[in-house]
Amino acid sequence: MAVTTAGSVSSLVQSLGEIPPDSIVFGRSEAMQALRDRMDKVASANVPVLIQGESGTGKDIIARMIHSLSPWKTGPYVKVNCPAIPGTLLESELFGYEKGAFTGAYGTKPGRVEMAHRGTLFLDEISELDLGLQSKLLQLLQDGQFCRIGAQEDKKVEVRVVCATNRKLEAEIENGTFRQDLFYRINVVNLQMPPLRERRGDIEDLAAYFLDYYNRKYNCRARELSADLKASLQKYHWPGNIRELENLIKRYVILGNEDVITGDLVASEREYFNPDINLDGPISLKKLTRQATRELERKVILKVLQAHHWNRKQAARALSISYRALLYKIRDAGLPPNRSSRRRPEPIANQGAAAD
Numbered sequence: 001m002a003v004t005t006a007g008s009v010s011s012l013v014q015s016l017g018e019i020p021p022d023s024i025v026f027g028r029s030e031a032m033q034a035l036r037d038r039m040d041k042v043a044s045a046n047v048p049v050l051i052q053g054e055s056g057t058g059k060d061i062i063a064r065m066i067h068s069l070s071p072w073k074t075g076p077y078v079k080v081n082c083p084a085i086p087g088t089l090l091e092s093e094l095f096g097y098e099k100g101a102f103t104g105a106y107g108t109k110p111g112r113v114e115m116a117h118r119g120t121l122f123l124d125e126i127s128e129l130d131l132g133l134q135s136k137l138l139q140l141l142q143d144g145q146f147c148r149i150g151a152q153e154d155k156k157v158e159v160r161v162v163c164a165t166n167r168k169l170e171a172e173i174e175n176g177t178f179r180q181d182l183f184y185r186i187n188v189v190n191l192q193m194p195p196l197r198e199r200r201g202d203i204e205d206l207a208a209y210f211l212d213y214y215n216r217k218y219n220c221r222a223r224e225l226s227a228d229l230k231a232s233l234q235k236y237h238w239p240g241n242i243r244e245l246e247n248l249i250k251r252y253v254i255l256g257n258e259d260v261i262t263g264d265l266v267a268s269e270r271e272y273f274n275p276d277i278n279l280d281g282p283i284s285l286k287k288l289t290r291q292a293t294r295e296l297e298r299k300v301i302l303k304v305l306q307a308h309h310w311n312r313k314q315a316a317r318a319l320s321i322s323y324r325a326l327l328y329k330i331r332d333a334g335l336p337p338n339r340s341s342r343r344r345p346e347p348i349a350n351q352g353a354a355a356d
């Protein structure tokens with residue numbers, strides 16, 4: 001997508017770029033089907049929409065789809081990535097300024113709000129707006145008016161505002177960093193993006209889509225994913241959601257080798273420890289502690305194996321445990337027996353005592 005932050009006014013208006021087919025964007029899960037229904041209904045009405053969801057779940061894509069389905073689809077689509085613009089510049093970027101408004105304001109400059117007239121203004125990561133800018137945005141949403149910095153009079157603009165965030169705005173309201181009245185204004189319709197781990201039924205189709213897409217894009221011929229790798233993709237927790245899956249498949253297409261990404265998945269899985277604590281039932285501290293210890297052990301073993309290029313004898317020495325104990329722990333932790341292996345570890349009894 002052609003995006004610039006400096007320069008001419010027209011450069012702030014963005015093209016919608018490529019959007020994957022609907023069947024891929026929404027997949028099969030019930031949560032995504034419900035989201036699609038909601039999006040279709042709301043797109044044609046000029047009401048603010050708040051898109052919430054973890055990073056990489058597709059908020060950007062949905063914002064662009066809303067614009068492309070709106071009555072103002074031929075109008076401008078203006079995205080503002082709030083954290084990317086330093087706080088002091090954000091006000092002038094958003095609302096523009098008059099000549100002489102501050103030192104260095106040699107001319108008049110319209111802001112992005114104005115540029116989005118009869119189109120869509122997409123405010124990405126809205127929680128980054130400071131309280132002063134939040135009240136200016138509130139005024140815009142309440143009566144469609146805003147004031148350029150240094151101007152004597154308000155201006156009127158017709159604009160559809162779509163906001164996105166990967167934070168819990170409700171918590172920011174409690175902290176006093178986000179205005180409750182603004183939250184009600186931007187949250188007329190809420191679209192909640194499910195994380196990828198809650199729509200596992202779509203992982204295979206998404207992976208196949210990215211494989212085909214990047215094979216064509218990079219003129220490569222990476223083969224269909226093996227059953228082992230597909231099974232690993234199903235089990236993985238996907239903290240980076242669809243973006244992480246896309247990058248993983250891109251890496252596979254470019255490197256043409258599954259072993260590297262299988263290793264990455266295992267390493268990343270071991271970094272993750274998120275105990276499933278059900279606060280409604282009894283909690284076993286003993287069990288949680290045991291779980292945490294096992295996780296820690298896995299992480300340490302993996303690090304040491306990597307540091308010793310998967311030479312298990314050296315790793316056992318470094319860990320001050322016997323070679324046999326290390327083999328047992330590797331198997332117990334579900335780690336691959338050696339760097340390139342994609343097979344399950346063999347039973348310890350079958351392995352030679354000095355396998356390395």
Ligand SMILES: Nc1ncnc2c1ncn2[C@@H]1O[C@H](COP(=O)(O)OP(=O)(O)OP(=O)(O)O)[C@@H](O)[C@H]1O
Binds near residue numbers: 025026058061242
């Ligand atoms: N449903 C989807 N189908 C296909 N690709 C998707 C889908 N959702 C996201 N992607 C891809 O994943 C990447 C991240 O998506 P996007 O930028 O929309 O996420 P986001 O929720 O806005 O993330 P962030 O909070 O980090 O800005 C993009 O490259 C996008 O093309």
Ligand SMILES: [Mg+2]
Binds near residue numbers: 059060124
């Ligand atoms: Mg985004």
